[in-house]
Amino acid sequence: MQENKKDTVQNGAQKTKKEQKEALQKELLAEAFNACMEEQMSFIPPEREIARMHTFSDEFQASMEELCRTKGKIRKQEATRREFVFGFNRIAACILLMLVVGGVCVGGYLISERGIGGSSTGSTAEYSTEGSTEETVAESAEQAADTALPEEEQTDQTAAGTDLAEAEEQMLPSESDGIRMLISSPVVDRDMETVKVTFGNLTEETVSYSRDLELQVCIDGVWYVVPKLHTEQEEAEEQDAQTQPGTAEVKLEAGMAQDEEIQLSEYRLDYEAEKYRVVSRIDGRLFGSEFRFETLEEGLEEALDGSLDSSEQ
Amino acid sequence: MLLYLSMLDTEEEKDKFTEIYQQYQHFCWYVAFQLLGDAHLAEDAVQDAFLALTRHLDKVEDVESQKTRKFLMTIVKSKAVDILRKQHGEISVDELPGEPAASDADVLGAYITKENYNHLISCILELDEAYRVIFEYKYVHQLSDREIAQILDITPKLVNVRYFRARKKLQQMLEKEVAGHAGK
Numbered sequence: 001m002q003e004n005k006k007d008t009v010q011n012g013a014q015k016t017k018k019e020q021k022e023a024l025q026k027e028l029l030a031e032a033f034n035a036c037m038e039e040q041m042s043f044i045p046p047e048r049e050i051a052r053m054h055t056f057s058d059e060f061q062a063s064m065e066e067l068c069r070t071k072g073k074i075r076k077q078e079a080t081r082r083e084f085v086f087g088f089n090r091i092a093a094c095i096l097l098m099l100v101v102g103g104v105c106v107g108g109y110l111i112s113e114r115g116i117g118g119s120s121t122g123s124t125a126e127y128s129t130e131g132s133t134e135e136t137v138a139e140s141a142e143q144a145a146d147t148a149l150p151e152e153e154q155t156d157q158t159a160a161g162t163d164l165a166e167a168e169e170q171m172l173p174s175e176s177d178g179i180r181m182l183i184s185s186p187v188v189d190r191d192m193e194t195v196k197v198t199f200g201n202l203t204e205e206t207v208s209y210s211r212d213l214e215l216q217v218c219i220d221g222v223w224y225v226v227p228k229l230h231t232e233q234e235e236a237e238e239q240d241a242q243t244q245p246g247t248a249e250v251k252l253e254a255g256m257a258q259d260e261e262i263q264l265s266e267y268r269l270d271y272e273a274e275k276y277r278v279v280s281r282i283d284g285r286l287f288g289s290e291f292r293f294e295t296l297e298e299g300l301e302e303a304l305d306g307s308l309d310s311s312e313q
Numbered sequence: 314m315l316l317y318l319s320m321l322d323t324e325e326e327k328d329k330f331t332e333i334y335q336q337y338q339h340f341c342w343y344v345a346f347q348l349l350g351d352a353h354l355a356e357d358a359v360q361d362a363f364l365a366l367t368r369h370l371d372k373v374e375d376v377e378s379q380k381t382r383k384f385l386m387t388i389v390k391s392k393a394v395d396i397l398r399k400q401h402g403e404i405s406v407d408e409l410p411g412e413p414a415a416s417d418a419d420v421l422g423a424y425i426t427k428e429n430y431n432h433l434i435s436c437i438l439e440l441d442e443a444y445r446v447i448f449e450y451k452y453v454h455q456l457s458d459r460e461i462a463q464i465l466d467i468t469p470k471l472v473n474v475r476y477f478r479a480r481k482k483l484q485q486m487l488e489k490e491v492a493g494h495a496g497k
Contacts, residue, residue, distance in 0.1 A: 050339035
């Protein structure tokens with residue numbers, strides 16, 4: 001018992017001795033380094049003398065002034081802002097990606113549903129999103145329906161779930177003999193509601209054109225007429241126009257131009273289609289001016305650029 | 314009231330910082346110039362030092378004291394050493410973080426005695442600045458590894474590694490110094 005006590009006392013004493021030694025070493029080191037620093041400082045000339053030796057550069061002075069004014073806060077804020085912008089861009093990119101994936105999925109589903117849900121294959125629409133077996137069934141059903149149609153109707157195409165009639169004329173000029181028909185923009189945003197068409201008369205005589213513009217779509221190199229989505233009221237209005245001939249005719253004097261608009265919302269559009277054109281009859285001749293919808297990638301790039309610009313601002 | 318006090322504190326700190334800068338800008342440049350030998354690089358070191366100081370203004374009590382002068386001197390020297398390190402390329406192998414080897418027995422303590430004080434002084438004066446600043450931060454300014462790491466913009470682990478290297482170097486120098494003196 002007594003030996004244990006002795007050991008504990010001895011250990012305690014050793015510990016204290018060790019601690020004291022360490023403290024002394026620390027003290028000596030601090031003293032020695034302090035002395036060395038003082039010696040080093042004793043060789044440094046006074047401020048005025050150094051000022052005469054060296055003039056600070058303008059760049060240095062400007063940045064130090066800024067540092068004094070802000071106490072370095074601007075730099076910290078800049079770093080934080082850079083981190084924020086970087087973070088924000090990443091979030092924006094993620095959201096865009098999710099929107100694109102969502103959009104593609106929904107769009108794909110809708111297109112497949114409408115495409116199969118047309119006149120001849122309505123009963124097979126439900127199979128479109130299911131497995132490959134169902135797809136094969138749907139395809140074969142479609143083929144069967146196609147072969148059942150009369151030969152004349154077989155030239156018609158289905159776009160966005162609507163039967164399309166082949167255009168009266170495939171090759172149409174947009175300009176001929178001083179008469180022009182121009183689309184305001186050859187690439188149209190997908191969310192655009194109208195497309196502006198300008199009729200120009202560079203001849204010396206008055207010409208007349210039809211205000212009843214026709215929208216045509218090009219599928220596999222063949223132009224088809226895109227039918228309008230009619231409401232009952234619109235149908236009645238159209239019938240009235242037909243019973244009163246001449247109301248859709250517009251006179252365009254020599255050297256004059258006139259803008260017309262075609263309402264895109266009146267048509268069922270397939271945005272993935274190759275190209276579209278607006279067709280009108282001018283002085284009995286058909287004219288067409290082409291445009292296309294921006295691709296999904298173009299739209300995305302634009303949206304991304306916009307978001308980056310706004311975040312940079 | 315708290316908001317007012319915090320604003321006042323910020324303004325006081327701003328004044329203190331400006332005062333320190335005005336008082337020691339040339340001194341700091343001279344210290345950096347002695348190590349770097351290039352006026353523009355010395356300006357860079359001064360700028361880095363004052364930027365580091367903005368985060369540790371609380372350690373400066375009296376602007377005109379010798380303590381503040383020493384603190385600034387250590388910061389500038391360490392920033393100049395950083396510039397030299399960058400100039401000489403990547404971090405050397407011995408800079409890579411790692412536990413000090415077991416064989417590197419730390420016997421420096423054995424040499425730190427009152428009797429060896431003069432040897433210690435002469436060794437410190439010859440010690441490379443890169444090692445010296447670590448000792449200065451630790452023993453003269455009494456900063457923790459974390460605080461040193463903040464100023465040097467490195468990890469506390471790397472501070473520890475540098476400290477052990479510095480101790481080893483000083484130990485080797487002291488061993489030689491003491492042995493040389495005994496030989497005489």
